[in-house]
Structure formats: structure tokens, C-alpha cells
Amino acid sequence: MPVNPAHTALWPAPHASEAVDATVHVPGSKSVTNRALVLASLASEPGWLRRPLRSRDTLLMAAALREMGVGIEETVSSSSSVAAGQDRAGEAWRVLPAGLRGPATVDVGNAGTVMRFLPPVAALADGPIRFDGDPRAYERPLNGVIDALRALGARIDDDDRGALPLTVHGSGGLDGGTVEIDASSSSQFVSALLLSAPRFNQGVEVRHVGASLPSAPHIRMTVDMLRAVGAQVDSPESGGEPNVWRVTPGALLGRDLTIEPDLSNAQPFLAAALVTGGRVLIPDWPAHTTQPGDRLREIFTEMGGSCELADYGLVFTGSGSIHGIDVDLADVGELTPGIAAVAALADSPSTLRGVSHLRLHETDRLAALTKEINELGGDVTETADGLHIRPRRLHGGIFRTYDDHRMATAGAIIGLAVEGVRIENVATTAKTLPDFPELWTGMLGV
Ligand SMILES: O=C(O)C1=C[C@@H](OP(=O)(O)O)[C@@H](O)[C@H](O)C1
Numbered sequence: 001m002p003v004n005p006a007h008t009a010l011w012p013a014p015h016a017s018e019a020v021d022a023t024v025h026v027p028g029s030k031s032v033t034n035r036a037l038v039l040a041s042l043a044s045e046p047g048w049l050r051r052p053l054r055s056r057d058t059l060l061m062a063a064a065l066r067e068m069g070v071g072i073e074e075t076v077s078s079s080s081s082v083a084a085g086q087d088r089a090g091e092a093w094r095v096l097p098a099g100l101r102g103p104a105t106v107d108v109g110n111a112g113t114v115m116r117f118l119p120p121v122a123a124l125a126d127g128p129i130r131f132d133g134d135p136r137a138y139e140r141p142l143n144g145v146i147d148a149l150r151a152l153g154a155r156i157d158d159d160d161r162g163a164l165p166l167t168v169h170g171s172g173g174l175d176g177g178t179v180e181i182d183a184s185s186s187s188q189f190v191s192a193l194l195l196s197a198p199r200f201n202q203g204v205e206v207r208h209v210g211a212s213l214p215s216a217p218h219i220r221m222t223v224d225m226l227r228a229v230g231a232q233v234d235s236p237e238s239g240g241e242p243n244v245w246r247v248t249p250g251a252l253l254g255r256d257l258t259i260e261p262d263l264s265n266a267q268p269f270l271a272a273a274l275v276t277g278g279r280v281l282i283p284d285w286p287a288h289t290t291q292p293g294d295r296l297r298e299i300f301t302e303m304g305g306s307c308e309l310a311d312y313g314l315v316f317t318g319s320g321s322i323h324g325i326d327v328d329l330a331d332v333g334e335l336t337p338g339i340a341a342v343a344a345l346a347d348s349p350s351t352l353r354g355v356s357h358l359r360l361h362e363t364d365r366l367a368a369l370t371k372e373i374n375e376l377g378g379d380v381t382e383t384a385d386g387l388h389i390r391p392r393r394l395h396g397g398i399f400r401t402y403d404d405h406r407m408a409t410a411g412a413i414i415g416l417a418v419e420g421v422r423i424e425n426v427a428t429t430a431k432t433l434p435d436f437p438e439l440w441t442g443m444l445g446v
Pocket residue numbers: 030031032112113185186187188191214215218219333334357
């Protein structure tokens with residue numbers, strides 16, 4: 001876990017001297033925004049994304065699609081068809097699909113969604129598309145996407161490591177068909193193949209053959225969003241075979257979609273209510289969603305809070321007590337850092353299971369959480385598939401983030417309860433939540 005010397009600035013994490021009582025408007029979902037951008041780019045007519053997330057991961061996605069020829073216009077919507085309040089930020093993206101073409105170069109940064117969702121799009125383009133990214137992106141698994149695309153008819157040059165950098169030699173179309181993949185290291189392999197599949201000549205049948213499959217809600221999000229733009233998809237949830245998805249070839253509709261708030265990015269704010277015995281309202285929390293962050297209502301309730309979901313949003317209230325939890329997080333792995341931070345402050349031990357694949361996320365999250373919480377006096381041990389966390393009295397110190405946005409927000413949660421926590425490179429939250437420091441201090445009224 002190398003530390004980037006350019007990112008050693010220290011941010012004094014605010015300590016909460018009283019219970020928080022705040023309303024926090026959380027920006028749009030990364031996962032929904034980046035799927036919506038891909039689907040709108042593959043559609044046969046223009047579409048709108050309203051309240052898109054503007055963060056490093058989504059701006060990289062938009063830039064990459066533009067590089068391949070798609071028009072993505074920034075608009076301040078004054079359309080009378082937009083319901084009052086729908087466009088609070090006054091911002092939307094109008095997506096104008098066009099013939100996809102190379103040569104082009106895509107910078108994936110360290111965005112799993114960009115590095116996995118776009119090679120299948122590139123296979124549909126006419127011309128070579130080169131993919132490159134952050135050093136960490138070279139270490140993140142991509143073999144499931146590369147091998148599957150080759151099996152479906154694509155020509156790809158890589159260095160045989162099954163990872164970045166690589167060039168997809170698009171030939172203007174892809175045969176498609178049936179493919180077996182092992183997606184145990186990332187659900188994004190499945191999502192990637194499904195998202196572009198309506199444009200493959202034969203569509204696709206994806207058969208996952210690995211031992212386990214993380215992040216099932218994210219695959220359901222892919223299936224739901226495909227269906228919402230007119231794709232025909234068979235999935236295990238709709239009565240199909242387990243671990244098999246089929247997408248029929250066909251044209252996609254351009255939609256007018258308002259992006260839901262990012263519920264995984266709501267996590268630190270809900271955690272603040274839990275840790276301080278306070279209350280936080282997150283407006284626009286969806287009544288029905290495939291976002292994994294919705295599981296926080298149940299997980300943080302078990303850890304000591306209570307919540308009320310109403311038309312206007314979610315009110316989450318802490319009780320003043322924080323309890324440990326024994327929980328399988330395989331479906332909701334991206335919530336692990338925030339849960340670990342709360343667990344370190346609880347009144348009993350926790351066991352977090354089912355998340356060995358987090359070792360291949362933005363950083364090795366199991367190692368990073370163990371090291372950083374223990375450096376503040378904690379008692380965390382790594383298991384084969386998660387963490388054991390025995391709460392101890394913590395002290396201040398530096399909390400390193402390893403270029404991982406969720407490490408930064410985890411450190412901020414601990415800082416609420418522990419004086420003198422300083423977070424290295426809080427700016428790394430720009431990956432999915434550039435406004436995090438302002439939202440955090442705004443919530444605390446400091
Ligand atoms: O499809 C998506 O939008 C995501 C899927 C998950 O990836 P993994 O299955 O690789 O964990 C999740 O952790 C990531 O933050 C977003």
C-alpha cells in the first residue's frame with residue numbers, strides 16, 4: 001500500500017462535541033450515474049440524466065464516452081416538462097448517442113465502473129480504443145471482461161496479465177453469444193457484459209461459474225436499468241437459472257432519468273447520527289432501490305440506531321449506544337469501511353464477513369482498515385474473508401487513506417468520537433463525493 005507523497009496533506013477530522021442534528025443533501029449515485037451514461041450512449045435516441053453525480057469517477061466516464069464520439073452536453077434545464085424541484089442543482093446532462101469510433105484513449109483513473117463497463121462499449125466502436133489508468137488500476141482484476149470479450153469475438157491487445165493497460169480494436173460490432181466467466185472477484189464483470197449486450201449481434205448469455213459472487217444488488221441495478229430502457233433481460237430473480245443472465249439484442253430507448261442520491265455516500269452521515277446519538281435527515285432517500293446502501297437502514301439499526309423512511313427522505317436517529325454486529329457484507333461490500341469505523345467505537349465486538357474481494361478494491365481495504373484503526377489504539381484483525389473488531393479506547397493520530405475515498409470517510413467517522421484524528425489526503429473523496437469536507441463540516445455546523 002504505497003503512500004503517494006503528493007497526497008500527504010493532513011485534514012483535522014472534526015470532533016463532535018454534541019449530538020448532530022442536520023439535513024444532508026447527498027449527491028447522486030456513482031453506480032447509477034455511470035450505468036445511465038453507458039446506456040444513454042448506446043441508445044438509439046437522445047436522453048437526459050438529471051442530478052448526475054459529478055465526481056472523478058463519473059467525469060472520467062463522461063470524458064471517455066465523449067472520446068468515443070458520444071455527445072454529452074451540460075445543460076441548465078429550464079424545460080417546463082421538468083417537475084418543480086426535480087432539477088434542484090439546475091444541472092443535467094443531455095446525452096446524444098453517435099457512431100462510436102476510435103482511435104481514442106480512455107483514462108479510467110481508479111474507477112472500477114469505467115475500467116470494466118467500457119471495454120465492451122469499445123468493442124462496438126470502429127477503431128482502436130486504448131485504456132489506461134492509475135497505478136492501482138493496473139492491479140485490479142479485469143480478466144473476466146477481457147477473456148469474455150475475446151470469447152464473444154473481440155480483438156484485444158494486453159500484456160497477458162488480464163489487466164490494464166490494454167487496447168480494444170473495435171470493429172464496429174460484436175458477435176456476442178454465450179460466455180462463462182468467474183466473477184468472484186468483481187460483480188462488475190457481469191454488469192459490464194450485460195450493459196452493452198443489447199447492441200451485440202446475438203445479445204449475450206453470461207454464465208457465472210465462480211465459487212461466489214459479490215455485490216448482487218449491483219447486478220440487479222444493471223438488470224433493472226437495462227429493462228427501464230427497453231432491453232429484454234432474463235435474470236435469476238425473474239425465474240431464470242441461478243448465476244445466468246440473458247440479454248436479447250435490440251434498440252435502447254433514450255430516457256429522462258433523475259439520479260437517486262448515493263446511499264453508500266450517505267453512510268458517513270448516518271454513522272454520524274449513530275456515533276453522536278444525534279439525528280440526520282437524508283432527503284430523497286428512494287422508497288425502492290437496488291442500491292446496496294439501502295441495507296444501512298437495517299445494519300445501522302442493529303448497531304443501535306432507528307430510522308423512519310418517509311416521502312421526504314430518511315430520518316436516522318442514534319440512541320447514544322453503539323453495538324457490535326456479526327454480519328455478512330458480501331452483497332454490500334462497499335459499506336465495509338464505514339461499518340468497520342462504527343464497529344471500532346461500539347460497546348461489543350464485531351465480525352464482518354464475506355468481503356475477501358475488498359483486497360482488490362481501491363486499496364486492500366481489509367489491510368488498510370486493520371492498520372489504520374490499530375494505529376489509533378484499536379484491536380482489529382483480518383480474517384480470510386473479513387475483519388474481527390474488538391472496540392478499545394482510541395486515541396488521536398494520522399489516519400492514512402491509500403487513495404481510497406471510503407478510507408477517508410471511515411476516518412472522519414472515527415474522528416467524531418476521538419479527538420485529534422488527522423486524515424491524510426481527504427481530497428481522495430473526490431472519487432465519488434468531492435464535496436465531502438464541506439458537507440461534513442456543514443452537518444456539524446463548524
Ligand atoms: O457495479 C457497481 O457500480 C459497483 C459494484 C461493486 O463492485 P465489486 O463487485 O467489484 O465489489 C461495488 O463495490 C462498487 O463500488 C460499485
